[in-house]
Structure formats: structure tokens, C-alpha cells
Amino acid sequence: MIAGTSPGRVPRRRGPAQPRGRRLRNREAAITECYGDAMTAVPEWMRPPRPEGWFADDLDHLPEAPRHTELIDGALVFMMSPRRIWHAILIDELRGALRAQAPAGIEVVREITIRLDDKNRPEPDVLVTEQPRDLRRTFFTPDQVLLVIEVVSPESAHRDRTVKLRKYAESGIANYWIVEEEDDGAPVVHTYELDGPTRSYVPTGIHRGKLRIPVPFAIELDLDGLLPGRTS
Structure with a gap:
């Protein structure tokens, strides 16, 4: 044996x-x-x-x-369904409004990936960074990102609300916004701030009509004004 x-x-x-x-x-x-x-x-x-x-x-x-x-x-x-015009316009208007209020040295960028680790590289709709503009850049790292914004679509809802919520927090990104669509087409913004010891997000508000928030810089947005021509 x-x-x-x-x-x-x-x-x-x-x-x-x-x-x-x-x-x-x-x-x-x-x-x-x-x-x-x-x-x-x-x-x-x-x-x-x-x-x-x-x-x-x-x-x-x-x-x-x-x-x-x-x-x-x-x-x-992959993005499996075409984006609605609501989604595209809101990203453009949101980026423009943030750029208008951002202090010197702050860049507001749309649709550039973040390399969280070797196995995760999501592409948020909008991000805010202090990194100088580099036209050759293809991604950011979490330590370079001050705020991530995801505008929810039916195809991305689960990832934006759960998967990315967890992964962005675990990677140490300080602020996260999820933008949802109300029944009448109005945008509503759910804001989150990182709790450092637990590496998880804490909800800081649900914003309709107006958004006022002090981080990552003083921001005041007329949410209804981002889509003035919307119809229910």
C-alpha cells in the first residue's frame, strides 16, 4: 500500500x-x-x-x-442598448455646470476609465480630478479622482447602484453621485461620501430641484434647469 x-x-x-x-x-x-x-x-x-x-x-x-x-x-x-437623449444631454449639461463652478486646477472629465486594480477598470459618466490636463491619458487611478458621477440608464442600473458603489468606495474615491430619472423626467441626485475606516459610502442626501454641497468644492446646481425642455 x-x-x-x-x-x-x-x-x-x-x-x-x-x-x-x-x-x-x-x-x-x-x-x-x-x-x-x-x-x-x-x-x-x-x-x-x-x-x-x-x-x-x-x-x-x-x-x-x-x-x-x-x-x-x-x-x-459592453453597453448593450443605445443611450437615450436624456442620458446624453444630462451628462453634457452636468459637466458644463460643474466646470463653470470648479476652482482653478480642477478638471471635469467625461467618459474616461478609472483603473481601480488589475481586474477592474470602469468608465464613469463624469469625474472630477486635480490632475493636469494630459491629452494622451487613457485612464485615471483612484487617488487622482475627487468625485465620480454615474447617470443611471436601465442597462446600467444594477452596476451603478450596487457594483460600482462598492468598488469605488473600496478603492478610496471620496465622493460618489448617482443620478436617477424621476417619472416626469427630472433628475434626482443621490450623493455619497466615503467613510475612511470602513471603506464604504455613507449617503449624504437626495437632491431634487436644487443641489448644494460643499465637497469636493462648493457646488450649487439647478437640477431642473439642466433639462429645461423635458416632457413627462
Whole structure:
């Protein structure tokens, strides 16, 4: 009897280790056998470049990826439905209003990713930073971001309210806003501030009509005025 085995059990013999390339080919063959043409129809660029999945830096080397591609927990996330004009106009107007009030040295940027860690690189709708303008930049890091804003759409609601809420807090971003749409089309802003010891967000207000808040700088917004031509 071989040490470490039970009486009557025959120890399993392991064959020689397969080269990595052969293991990957066997894995792809097994996936194809299981899922058939559904897997073979996937474009080559959408296949993870390694068994561990995608890394944050991979987003800089995917020219075929659609705009606004994000990385969440090592998986590519695409915008699956077209954005409504409400969403696009609100982002533009919100950014413009914040830029008009921002002190010198503060930049308000839209739709640039934040590299939270090796497996997470989300793209917020708007962010506020003290970093000097660099036209070659493709991402920020959490320590460079003062405020993140997500304008909720039906497709992004779960990520914005739960997944990103947790991940932005865990990465140490001090302020987070979630902008929702009321039944009449008016924007309502939920504001959060980071509790440092717990690395979680604390709600600081639900703002309708007007928003006045002192961080990351003194901000006063006429929320109804951001979409003056809205209809219910």
C-alpha cells in the first residue's frame, strides 16, 4: 500500500503534463463541443488572452472593442442598448455646470476609465480630478479622482447602484453621485461620501430641484434647469 492511500483504493496515476498550448487547445475543443457554434461565432478579439481572463491594461490594446467598454471583475462589459437623449444631454449639461463652478486646477472629465486594480477598470459618466490636463491619458487611478458621477440608464442600473458603489468606495474615491430619472423626467441626485475606516459610502442626501454641497468644492446646481425642455 502506498502511504496516504486507503486500503483497497488504487491510487490514480497522472499522465505526463501536457504543454500549455495543447491544454488551451483541448479546453477550446471542450467548449466548442459543449456550446457548439455559439462559441465559434465569437470574434477572436473577444476571447480572453489568458486563462485568468482580462486585465485592466488590456483595454488599451483592443481597437475593435466598442466605445464605453469597461472591465468589471476581469470581464468585459459592453453597453448593450443605445443611450437615450436624456442620458446624453444630462451628462453634457452636468459637466458644463460643474466646470463653470470648479476652482482653478480642477478638471471635469467625461467618459474616461478609472483603473481601480488589475481586474477592474470602469468608465464613469463624469469625474472630477486635480490632475493636469494630459491629452494622451487613457485612464485615471483612484487617488487622482475627487468625485465620480454615474447617470443611471436601465442597462446600467444594477452596476451603478450596487457594483460600482462598492468598488469605488473600496478603492478610496471620496465622493460618489448617482443620478436617477424621476417619472416626469427630472433628475434626482443621490450623493455619497466615503467613510475612511470602513471603506464604504455613507449617503449624504437626495437632491431634487436644487443641489448644494460643499465637497469636493462648493457646488450649487439647478437640477431642473439642466433639462429645461423635458416632457413627462
